[in-house]
Amino acid sequence: MSLLGGIRPPIAILSVLLLSLAGITALVLGRVDDAALPKAVQTSQQHFAEDGAIALRASIDESVTDLNRSAALFSAGSPVSGDTVLDKLGNTYQKWMGTAVIEIQSGKLVATRGETVPLTSLDRASLSGEDGLAPRMVRLQNGEVRLLSFALLSWPDRPQLLLVASNSLKFPGISLGQFRSIAVVDRSGTILSSDGIPEPEQVLTDLQRQEVAASNKQLKAFAKKVAEKAGRHPQSTKEPGSGGYQGVSGSLLGGRWLSDRSVAGYATLTAPEPGETTTATNLGLSVVSMVKVAEDPTRTNSPLFGLVAGGALLLVGGIAVAVLLGTVQRPLIRLFLESRRLTRGDLTRPVSVPRYGEARRIGTALERLRRQLLGESAGQGGPAPRPRGLRRIGSRGLLVVCAVLLLAWSAPLLLALNRADGTVVVPQQIVNDQRERTDTLTDRVRRALNEGEADLQSVATLIGDRTTPADMTKVLDRTLNQHLRYQSLYVVDTSGDVIARSGGKPHEVRSKPATADPIQLLGQGSTKPLVVGTAEIPGRDGAALVGEFRIDFLNSLLKRPGLGVVRLVDDKNHVIAGNTGYIAFQSLPNDRLKDLVSASNQKVGKSAHAAGVLYRENGVQIAAAAPFVGGGPAKALGWTVVSWQPADRLAIPEYDVQHRTMLAGLLGAAAAAACLGWMHIVVARPLRVLAGQAEALAEGDRKTVLFPRNHDEVGAVTRSLELVRQQLQEQRKQQSTPRRSSPGAPHEQHVRN
DSSP states (O other): OOSSSSSHHHHHHHHHHHHHHHHHHHHHTTOOTTTTSOHHHHHHHHHHHHHHHHHHHHHHHHHHHHHHHHHHHHHHSOOOOHHHHHHHHHHHOOOOSEEEEEETTTOOEEEEEESOOOOTTOOGGGGGSTTTTSOEEEEOTTSOEEEEEEEEEOOTTSOOEEEEEEEEOOOTTOOOOSSEEEEEEOTTSOEEEEESSOOGGGOOSHHHHHHHHHHHHHHHHHHHHHHHHHTSOGGGGSOTTOOOOSSOEEEEEEEEETTEEEEEEEEEOOOSSTTOOOTTGGGOOEEEEEEEEEOOTTOOOOTHHHHHHHHHHHHHHHHHHHHHIIIIIHHHHHHHHHHHHHHTTOOSSOOOOOSSHHHHHHHHHHHHHHHHHTTOOTTTTOSOOOOOGGGGOOHHHHHHHHHHHHHHHHHHHHHTTTOOOTTOOOOHHHHHHHHHHHHHHHHHHHHHHHHHHHHHHHHHHHHTTTOOHHHHHHHHHHHHHHOTTEEEEEEEOTTSOEEEEEESOOSOOOSSGGGSOSEEEEOTTSSSOEEEEEEEOTTSTTOEEEEEEOHHHHHHHTOOTTSOEEEEEOTTSBEEEESSOOOTTOBOSSHHHHHHHHHHTSEETTEEOOEEEEEOTTSOEEEEEEEOOSSSGGGGGOOEEEEEEEGGGSOOHHHHHHHHHHHHHHHHHHHHHHHHHHHIIIIIHHHHHHHHHHHHHHTTOOSSOOOOOSSSHHHHHHHHHHHHHHHHHHHHHHHHSOOOOOTTOOOOOOOOO
16 A cells, blocks of 8 residues: 555554644643743843844944044045144034044144043054054043044144044944843843943832842843854854844843842844954944843743643544444445455455445445356346445545544634633733833934935035035945935035936936035925935035935834834824835824824823823734834934834744644644545545445446456455456456357257256
């Protein structure tokens, strides 16, 4: 018999699948690890640390790029003093804590601004070596760490100058909320900077001081663990198929303080594209985010439901397999043995006829054929009696009965049992994280627009009134290549004529561009929003540098895992950008999101604040909205970032039990459909055809040749019937041919005994 054909393989595989599923259901269903602290809380902290790592990496890379680009633009123009360089940098960018210009050959300090730059640790002789101008970290006497960035200022016949910028490793625009701390860790596990934990002298009671000490100790312990994990390959730290963050990231569980549990997320600084490196990623830094979460000691999970469901599947599956064995497999094997007995010439014993369906019809036909081989005519004895009652049920009906039995177990699990309703417990920390992460994302978008406008101001200032259009084009090309946020850059005079441009074709060219707002949203009513930044060029009578931002750049900023659907909307709640597909300038999908955006834009105190809410009507949903707050020209746009996601996508115990229950029901239905469908194809349908052929042969059809189509039990019975047909045909020929006598011989009378 074929290994894949016949009646035995599908029944055996169905038995194994049902037995395995019963065991998995009994062991897994209803049991959720860390029930007092849902997995969704840990995953949320991991995403929070990833957001911090992305913000820090972007801030460091942007700072180094701006410093190098500004130095290159200064070097391309006429020589200026060190004070002029620092003044223009300070007016354009407000991102460095201290800046300085020194003469490389003599080490003379030419100019300085802001806090004192730690130049004593600088080795001027190493600047000419490989990676001599790479940023480096320096620890001050007070224990703080500064990141020094370098750029060269070179003019003909002038001593070469070194532009140095000092900055801290603080996170730009990270919204921590309450009870959260965040830190930057180096390769050795040393905390370089931290935020969120108050100093002991800032708290009032002894209990609060003990809590601060415990938090600092826990954060240091997390930092050491993160340093051990940071050297691993990113793919080894993630589940297969999870994708997401390109670097090493994860979550850690810490100790308890009173009723709170410390949970940390960590992420290494990594490039946005796999396989690439940036200035920030070469520093070997990691981000650790820690928060204290209240555990729910009353939450318990009983394995009783899983045991009952597994036992029920054993019972139902046992009945189904028994039905298949007793009414399909054994009768078919009996027919196979009986048909082979007839082909061997053993005709003395009557055929054992099964009781039901096609097997009974074939068995009855075999018995009639046995009698015909003994000499009985095909029409003798009349037609075969038709079965009545349950005996009429064929193999297809038996398969339907088994399918109903298995679906009676699968359907309730798939559709009804263990359903999480609107009263499901969603940890407040998840709602808080949705709000804080949305607020962080809003600040990231606002800073990106402000950085773009600052770049335009810097380039416009350096262009001045003496730059030719050809030189303008070179500057614009270099700026466009260094910053991917623009789709086109062009210089427009006061009459609206384009003097120089780089990138795509200008979409909005207007006269008197210098009078426009620094950042504008255009393109209303079209199929694509247009965000335009404008910077006046000094000394050119109202000419301006215009930069058109790429909408794909804004879309890329909004793509963060764990936030669900994210939309950037204007002051009229029209969508400008998003992390998934959207239609430009469409409204938000429902009124409650519009109300949430309006509520978040209401000033509480001096400014508006981010808002998060948990909706329980029409499905449990978490939503958050954060308006543009802070400085810069982007604030005047009045934009808001809003995010929402259904709670059933989170790793919350109630939803985990629901999903596992549905998965068990789905696996049961799939196993039944696969194996029973297999049996219908290889057994039930060929058996029904064979029953008709056997009855036709028993009725006297000797001309139809029976061809076995499969190498299984049905095919074996078909071959036996073909041999019986040939024997009956040979017997008929012998009976119809008279014996020949010799000439002149007396006539002999033949008598049949």
